[in-house]
Amino acid sequence: MNWDLSTQPEIVQRAAEYGLIGWDIAQRWLVSPAAWSQFALLAAAFVLAWLIARRLVPALRRLLTPPADSTSVLSRARGFLLIFLPLVLPVLAYALTGIGEQITRSIFGSGAVIAFGKGLILFLAARAFVRDIVTDPFLKVLGRYVLLPVMLLYAFGILDDVTLRLSETTVAIGSIRFSALALLRGVIAGALLFWLGRWSNEQSSAYIERQEMRPATRQLAAKAAEVVIFGAAILLLMSIMGIPLTSLAVLGGALGVGIGLGLQRIVANYISGVILLLEGQATIGDYVQLDSGEAGTIVKTTARAMILETFDGRWIVVPNEDFITTRIVNYSDQGSANRYDVSFSVSYDTDINRIPDLIAAAVSTHPGVLQEPEPPDVELRGFGDSGIDFGVEFWVSGIDDGKNKYASDVLFLIWNALKENDIEIPYPRRVIEMRPAADSA
Structure with a gap:
């Protein structure tokens, strides 16, 4: 195939080059006894894995299915292992294929075909994992568009070449330059870290809500856990992307200038929110009256403001600073008389x-x-x-x-x-005295 592709874009030339390499490998495999033996071993390994899984999966399902009314740690662990049963077939096929690869390499000194088959089996395992095991919508999208393409590149043996090309390609963001690989890795790692941070925050909040403590203390503990979790995620992401942590000093200086120029009220509201949570003077469920005369029940607290709901269903957003610097009457005080x-x-x-x-x-x-x-x-x-x-x-x-x-x-x-008791409730009364007019002289 002597096609002249010199006038085509580089990506077309590169794709044609990989296609020719693949065609050459396929021709060699078709006429090689070692390749045919590896194809046979692949087929035999997959059929044997299917026969074993056909008997093993029902037995494992019966063993791992917990009783319907059991809530013990062991039952939860068994239920967790139960969701991984779709991976039994590809894992067995991968293990048997590995045994076949050792046999083939010992006899023929080559195992390229069976190594390619192992890569495809890993791709099938990843596909089963994304399709049948992962339930979170975000993780499904990440698995479908990140994990599966990576496993497919690995199966075809071009993952290293693609990684090298991405590492050589640089992307400039202002005066900072990243390799395309570092940027892509940062995007993927950031998505995973912040998803994990959100999940961890939900779990910690649920745990804190179950504890015996004042509502204000629970809110403060939940917000502190949120700050720690996402702060650690940001630091870890910076480390993954290769951003030096000393750059936080520059960021801190910029934030200081911003606060000095125009963020005083915002920072004051955040600090006031922490003070309110520590003191517990106004929490969710309290009925308060503002200095302006408006009154309502606190239905939500945020880092910046308190949300009050009035009798007629209106929501009033009151900055936290107002609860510190103005007169607020709290009629509830957690249910006092x-x-x-x-x-x-x-x-x-x-x-x-x-x-x-x-x-x-x-x-x-x-x-x-x-x-x-x-x-x-x-x-x-x-x-x-x-x-x-x-x-x-x-x-x-x-x-x-x-x-x-x-x-x-x-x-x-x-x-x-x-x-x-026949007691009269009075109403306004007026006695009118009429006097005759004086006689005229």
Whole structure:
């Protein structure tokens, strides 16, 4: 085949060169007794592996399948090993092919065909691993587009050539130069490291949530674990890509300048968030009122802000710094009791000495009203234009937040108690005196 490819792109010339090499190898294999014996050994190894796997896999499945109601460590380990059963056939075929390769090399002094077959078996094993064992979508994509092409290049024996070409090709990013191989390795390693970091962070967060500690402490521990995990991932990635760790000093200087110029508030919010987590003064589930008058329940905390949900379903994003530098009223404080009071009036015809005991007893019947730290207390507030003004103070375990209508319920109890005892609730009255006009002279 004397084709003139000098005018074609280099990649076409390189592909044609590899094609001619492959054609030459195939011709030599077709006329070589050693090659035919290796083909036979490959076929025999694969058939024998298939026959063994056909009997071995059902036995292993019965042995490794844990009882349905068992949750022990051994049962989980058996279940974990069970997912690797699709690799039994390619592993057996690879082992038997290796034995055949030793026999062939001892007889003919050559094993190129059977080595190629071993590479293809490894590719099949990798394919089974990606298709049948890996369940995470990200790892499936990584296996499909990274692992399988690498195994295919290895099977055809050109992985070293491709690696050498990538290492000789340089990529410039500003004043920094990387080899294409280092950049590709960094991308793959970075993807794996950050996936592993995300998985580790989820596992550590789940473990921390199961521990007996204050909610604020749990949040702080979870965020600290997240910083450590992803910090270690970044350092390891820099090491893999060959970036000297001394460059972190330059990065730290740049961050310092950025903070000095315009990131003060952002950094202040991050530091305030850590302080809030340490002190535990405001955590998820607390009902707080801002200095501006808006109020809501804390439903989410981030490194930069607190998220409040109001009664009408609106979310308010409050910077962490505001919880440190402004006045915030926390009505919940992790479920402590709160005191409320409501006002009412009775007519001037009422024997007011009966009112305190009567109303205190009525309010005490509410299931949410506490007797500690103090039972309901009725006070005489003053003498109004239309009636005598009273107020009742009471303690509840919670807040009057819309779901718990403590003030409304207590007013209903006061109304019913006054009506049952024939006590009049006054309403505004005006007395108008009509005087006759003076006689004109």
